[in-house]
Amino acid sequence: MDMRLNLPGLPDFSFRNPILTASGTFGYGLEFAPYGDLTTLGGIVVKGLSLAPRAGNPMPRIAETPCGMLNAVGLQNSGVESFLRDKLPKLPWRDVPVIANIYACDPAEFAELASILAREQGIAAIEVNISCPNVKEGGILFGQDAQAAARVTEAVKRVAGDKPVIIKLSPNVTDIATIARAVEDAGADMISCINTLSGMGVDIRTRKPLLANIIGGLSGPAIKPVALRCVWQVCRAVTVPVIGIGGITSAEDVLEFMLVGAHAVQVGTANFLRPDFSFRLVNEFTELLNKLGIADLEDYRGSLRT
Template sequence: MIDMHVTLPGGLHPLTLNNPVMTASGTFGYGVEFTPYGDLTKLGGIVVKGLSLAPRRGNPMPRVAETPCGMLNAVGLQNDGAEYFVRTTLPKLPWREVPIVANLYACDPGEFGELAAVLAAEEGVAALEVNISCPNVKEGGVIFGQDPRQAAKVTEAVKMRAGSKPVIVKLSPNVTDIAHMARAVEDAGADVLSCINTLTGMGVDINTRKPLLANVVGGLSGPAIKPVALRCVWQVAKAVSIPVIGIGGITSAEDVLEFLLVGAHAVQVGTANFIRPDFVFRLVDDLAALCERMGIEQWDDFRGTLKV
């Protein structure tokens, strides 16, 4: 029977997950909202919704829309702010039993560093995940995740203030060469990479002649993007020497193994949590059962063994 634990090297203290199944930021709230649907300690890790230094109201409604095999969202990173999270929400999470990963949102490298210092100081925060799919307002709105130099600056700023906590950089697929972006943030000190964030998309209503989202464009997620996510993880895993976490359209245990097969150490589950709030808990059991059926006894023996 397989030992489900996964260790992600990085920082002074490697991140050890109970299993490869994590939640994706922005799809699982702060974690506490899902306690009626399953045991949080059963999960590999919990990535909470994006946190900023100050509270954010997010974008106007409507900001979520269903699409064939997926979902568009332009929530706008609504959150209560980092200080409220560490004071009020973090103590409610079982951080001694399951790693809690804080997802960071900011508008310039200095702000990212300041936010990292606030969150890294908390014992209950196991690691920091950096959302580089946001604009650098001091550089004319350039998206950090689309410019390797800007992405590196953010990574360096977070690493300087992260202390012993591993730094995970979440890559955007909306680039020409994701492997180039991956190498840039690895060189800047990233301990782990997660990919992918959402694809940029939009939807329209021919009857009202209006966009489905008030923000007009948003992030596309769900099963529709899984082939893109697999391709990105495969390219990134070959390009860097640090661990990769795969994200994008996971709806089954077989999907999890597909990401591990192309080189991921772990996965994050997002849109499926909206379909069934108990999905991620069931997935952990399904994955263990599938490994037993397939005779998989060690993650190291399976990971990255795609025959090409």
């Protein structure tokens, strides 16, 4: 079955299938090559990149929770130049879209990062993480303010050239549809959602938080209902393609996100449980489509009966 996704508004861009990996859960992609064929994936979203190397937060920065995990890794990465020099050339970017996820603290820095990546043939698209501290605006998150989210989107879009710009939305907002409309109006080519939910854990014996950072991001199956709700609301609010993220652990989960309107999905926490999970999911998804007699994904997408 041909599962290639041709995306509205992006005639020169497509995914081989709707199964992508989520930033921060698949390393730079190379780490998972021993567990499957990277070229069978719909796309590889690498871990968040910053202009300069980042050491991340102090340990401990990962904690298990019922049906999920908390993390406060702090966007540890080797910096964009190191990635382009040492990692990207080893990835099969000619055969599978490699998507760079970027992190910065103000629109100008986001633009500087995007301009570097826009010149790279091996980068298929740029995903912008707007769930980070906006230092110049009192420490709020870009993703929690529609105007701030739009400013970042405009700054990246101005320098991205022919690279599609994906804006990754935070669920930690009152109305995610408002943020989605703001970034679409500012030029976003795609939207991915959701990022992690804010959470924390504590140890009643040591009386200490489970994370050194105290608060972290909750991910895994526990957040799937929230993610589905957000994707459904965003798909009803915008016309650009939407990529669903949050708690995907089965082929049925992928279809659920497509049923509410997503064009594709990103697999995150499940990669920690089984490093071969995303590769297996591609095959399991094909088997499920055949079992259910679904021959046209576009006809199925967004067909929820309400």
